[in-house]
Amino acid sequence: MSYREVVHSKFLHPGIGIVLVDHPPVNALSLEVRTSLIENIERLNLDPAVHAIVITGVDGSFIAGADIREMDGPLLEPGLPDVIAAIEASPKPVVAAIGKMALGGGAELALACHMRIAADNARFGFPEVSLGIMPGSGGIPRLIRAVAPSIALEMVASGKPIDAFTALQIGLVDEIFPSSELVQRAAEAARSLAGQPLNRISARPVIASDPSNFDAEATRWTKKAKGQQSVKDVVDAVRHSLTASFEDSRDRTRCDFLCLRDSEQAKALRYQFFAQRSAHRVDGVDRSQALRIRKVAVIGGGTMGSGIAGVCLRADYDTLLVDVSPASIEQARTRIEESLRKTAKSERWSEERIEGCISRLSTSTDHASVEDCELVIEAIFEDEAVKKTLLSSLVHHVSPQALIATNTSYLDIDELASVTADPSRFLGLHFFAPAEVMRLVEVVRGKVTSVETLATGLEFAKSLSKLPVATGVCEGFIVNRILSRYRREMEAVLLEGALPEEIDDALENFGMALGPFATADLSGLDIAWARRKHLAAKHPETASSPSVADRLCQLGRFGRKTESGWYKYESGVRRPDPAVRHLIVEDAERRGIVRREISREEIVGRAIGVMVSEGRAILSNGVAARESDIDAAMVNGLGFPAWRGGPMYFATRSGVVDMSA
Numbered sequence: 194m195s196y197r198e199v200v201h202s203k204f205l206h207p208g209i210g211i212v213l214v215d216h217p218p219v220n221a222l223s224l225e226v227r228t229s230l231i232e233n234i235e236r237l238n239l240d241p242a243v244h245a246i247v248i249t250g251v252d253g254s255f256i257a258g259a260d261i262r263e264m265d266g267p268l269l270e271p272g273l274p275d276v277i278a279a280i281e282a283s284p285k286p287v288v289a290a291i292g293k294m295a296l297g298g299g300a301e302l303a304l305a306c307h308m309r310i311a312a313d314n315a316r317f318g319f320p321e322v323s324l325g326i327m328p329g330s331g332g333i334p335r336l337i338r339a340v341a342p343s344i345a346l347e348m349v350a351s352g353k354p355i356d357a358f359t360a361l362q363i364g365l366v367d368e369i370f371p372s373s374e375l376v377q378r379a380a381e382a383a384r385s386l387a388g389q390p391l392n393r394i395s396a397r398p399v400i401a402s403d404p405s406n407f408d409a410e411a412t413r414w415t416k417k418a419k420g421q422q423s424v425k426d427v428v429d430a431v432r433h434s435l436t437a438s439f440e441d442s443r444d445r446t447r448c449d450f451l452c453l454r455d456s457e458q459a460k461a462l463r464y465q466f467f468a469q470r471s472a473h474r475v476d477g478v479d480r481s482q483a484l485r486i487r488k489v490a491v492i493g494g495g496t497m498g499s500g501i502a503g504v505c506l507r508a509d510y511d512t513l514l515v516d517v518s519p520a521s522i523e524q525a526r527t528r529i530e531e532s533l534r535k536t537a538k539s540e541r542w543s544e545e546r547i548e549g550c551i552s553r554l555s556t557s558t559d560h561a562s563v564e565d566c567e568l569v570i571e572a573i574f575e576d577e578a579v580k581k582t583l584l585s586s587l588v589h590h591v592s593p594q595a596l597i598a599t600n601t602s603y604l605d606i607d608e609l610a611s612v613t614a615d616p617s618r619f620l621g622l623h624f625f626a627p628a629e630v631m632r633l634v635e636v637v638r639g640k641v642t643s644v645e646t647l648a649t650g651l652e653f654a655k656s657l658s659k660l661p662v663a664t665g666v667c668e669g670f671i672v673n674r675i676l677s678r679y680r681r682e683m684e685a686v687l688l689e690g691a692l693p694e695e696i697d698d699a700l701e702n703f704g705m706a707l708g709p710f711a712t713a714d715l716s717g718l719d720i721a722w723a724r725r726k727h728l729a730a731k732h733p734e735t736a737s738s739p740s741v742a743d744r745l746c747q748l749g750r751f752g753r754k755t756e757s758g759w760y761k762y763e764s765g766v767r768r769p770d771p772a773v774r775h776l777i778v779e780d781a782e783r784r785g786i787v788r789r790e791i792s793r794e795e796i797v798g799r800a801i802g803v804m805v806s807e808g809r810a811i812l813s814n815g816v817a818a819r820e821s822d823i824d825a826a827m828v829n830g831l832g833f834p835a836w837r838g839g840p841m842y843f844a845t846r847s848g849v850v851d852m853s854a
């Protein structure tokens with residue numbers, strides 16, 4: 194990586210030393226940056242012409258935290274605690290001028306400064322838990338001396354960054370300015386502090402709070418953590434810091450940080466971090482080849498289409514929603530607006546931002562209205578004939594420069610492309626439900642999809658804050674192909690002796706967001722049933738007697754939406770259903786299967802075994818380019834626990850073999 198180290202200039206603002214961190218791509222606190230920061234602080238403190246210091250990043254940025262690449266090696270001195278100690282102990286005031294982002298160690302460093310000035314575009318956060326670690330340089334005891342402990346807990350346990358306005362509101366930063374004025378304003382603030390007693394956060398008392406409120410939040414986070422150690426440890430660390438001295442808490446969190454840094458979970462999460470960042474890389478495809486998209490059309494206003502339209506609006510695209518009737522459009526519009534308002538509430542958007550988003554939505558019942566869109570995404574009913582009819586009708590309306598994408602989950606992209614005017618401008622953009630929540634988008638390259646089309650699909654998905662994973666064509670692409678095999682295996686385990694709740698419990702205990710039967714109930718059993726019937730009609734030679742899943746559908750048990758499926762639901766709470774047990778036992782008997790006790794270990798072993806064997810098949814067919822792409826997709830598309838790295842990584846580390854029959 195090429196970089197210029199920390200640069201110091203004392204000429205921009207008389208009497209103020211500006212320490213500029215210049216370490217692309219994200220100003221991570223690598224050894225060189227840490228060393229250089231200490232040298233610069235020391236030098237400026239010795240310089241009689243300097244009265245105060247400002248730390249900032251090039252191009253209006255700040256610091257995105259520790260250098261994650263260093264974490265697989267030994268600790269290198271000076272560490273971040275040394276940098277932070279040098280800043281906090283500086284006899285001359287040090288002001289953090291925070292633009293773009295202060296994350297992890299960058300946020301810890303800002304808290305050690307004597308004042309924090311932020312640009313209005315800045316984000317502030319502690320994402321350490323998502324890397325299996327916790328703030329390890331005094332960030333926790335400083336944070337609870339700057340903001341209310343329950344807010345501090347939320348920040349470090351969720352890992353989610355907050356914006357500058359929220360940071361100002363809660364007391365994390367002292368002032369906000371437009372980013373163009375950031376350094377100038379920070380220099381003025383620094384000058385005003387010169388010669389004054391310095392405000393060190395570590396010397397303040399912990400912000401007073403209601404202990405019962407804190408305890409309730411702590412319990413909620415610990416429960417939510419499931420198997421993720423970093424979240425449990427960070428909750429304990431905040432709790433301990435509330436009553437410990439600053440120094441005790443700083444030393445304890447350092448110790449916890451070092452233990453976590455070397456843990457298997459942290460290694461797996463670091464692997465995931467880089468897996469996610471390489472998943473959109475495709476040999477021979479460069480992001481500079483991507484076309485510019487301004488306006489997107491989404492055809493189909495059902496759950497998926499509305500979800501995709503909402504995601505486009507959140508990313509500030511002009512978005513056209515097309516559906517067959519004014520009534521269905523009205524329903525879709527209501528769904529989109531409700532969902533946007535929900536996001537706005539949880540992310541504390543301004544009314545202006547919400548209104549801006551909603552105003553970018555247009556609707557139509559006429560396919561001709563897509564003519565000024567650079568990208569058209571079809572998200573209609575999952576049926577090849579229906580999709581082909583729509584795609585062939587678009588030939589007359591879509592601009593020749595535009596791209597067409599399908600959101601199909603299983604259908605053959607090449608087959609669908611064949612009815613379009615220019616199959617090289619056709620690709621798959623497979624979003625996962627709910628589209629507003631799920632990060633994964635499989636970007637599917639057909640046989641003749643052009644490099645330009647693929648590059649645009651990847652960049653477009655990234656611009657939606659999604660995780661694009663490039664895949665080739667096969668039934669179900671990466672995630673649904675693995676899911677089909679995994680479901681079949683778990684249904685086999687069911688007949689051999691386990692019950693849905695035992696299988697789901699075992700896999701949820703392992704860390705899956707939801708077990709396979711709970712997931713099926715959530716998605717709706719009728720969708721997979723329709724697909725099975727379609728396949729049986731297409732390939733009658735493979736048709737078999739109805740499975741338990743078929744029987745459930747025949748009984749109208751389609752999952753959560755009908756309040757019964759693999760489970761029954763009372764007020765949304767899932768409960769095992771003896772009627773389902775009866776169906777399973779009956780089906781096993783009919784097939785001559787003698788049921789036996791099946792251990793949790795066997796359930797998990799067989800589940801991971803089939804995921805890995807399907808993953809290997811996907812690799813050998815060239816559908817995925819790398820094992821790490823499969824892992825990134827499974828974590829973000831199927832709720833595989835990130836802290837286990839993904840099925841391929843987990844199997845390699847733990848020696849899981851395919852135990853399926």
Ligand code: 3HC
Nearest residue numbers: 218219221257258259260261262296297298320328329470
């Ligand atoms: N260390 C090393 N490399 C990093 C990095 C980091 N902290 N953060 C990002 N990078 C690299 C990425 O791997 C990528 O490299 P590549 O181009 O070779 O693939 C490049 O920087 C750009 O990253 P993104 O593609 O993610 O760029 P975006 O613009 O989409 O996002 C970001 C930028 C928001 C900073 C995002 O990269 C991010 O969230 N980074 C991680 C931040 C983080 O977790 N910081 C905390 C680290 S732990 C810590 O500080 C511990 C402390 O308490 C001691």
